[in-house]
Amino acid sequence: MKNFIRTIVFAIGASLIVFMPMQAYAEKAVAKGSFVGASDHITTGGVSIIKTANGGAVVILDTNFSLDGAPDPRVGFGKDGKFIDASDLGKLVNNDGLQAYVVPPSVNVDDFNEVYIWCRKFAVPLGVASLN
Numbered sequence: 001m002k003n004f005i006r007t008i009v010f011a012i013g014a015s016l017i018v019f020m021p022m023q024a025y026a027e028k029a030v031a032k033g034s035f036v037g038a039s040d041h042i043t044t045g046g047v048s049i050i051k052t053a054n055g056g057a058v059v060i061l062d063t064n065f066s067l068d069g070a071p072d073p074r075v076g077f078g079k080d081g082k083f084i085d086a087s088d089l090g091k092l093v094n095n096d097g098l099q100a101y102v103v104p105p106s107v108n109v110d111d112f113n114e115v116y117i118w119c120r121k122f123a124v125p126l127g128v129a130s131l132n
Helices: 002-008 022-028
Strands: 009-012 015-018 029-037 046-051 057-061 073-079 099-103 114-119 124-130
Antiparallel strands (some): 073 114
């Protein structure tokens, strides 16, 4: 049951996201990328940025997402090789699989060209996906 709920629905803060079928959200993506490991970590899989009808955005880590593990991994944005602290979307929910992160209204996804899996404890990237 836990796996079913994790795959279908995520509660993030006060927001609730219900996943569309994979193909449906992929078609609505405004940006996509694939993770490349960093700092001697293995990070793989795809990421998509979805803009919502209410003007917000959601970061979707695809079903093939995987991180080999690290202390305090976070999800956030960066630009031109630099992680931006103010874009931190929260703690990585799982080291693998489908997951979603609501982008707060204070973060404009158009200002960034990368999604990071970031280790806050050691201030190093664990994986970076260039967006296109």
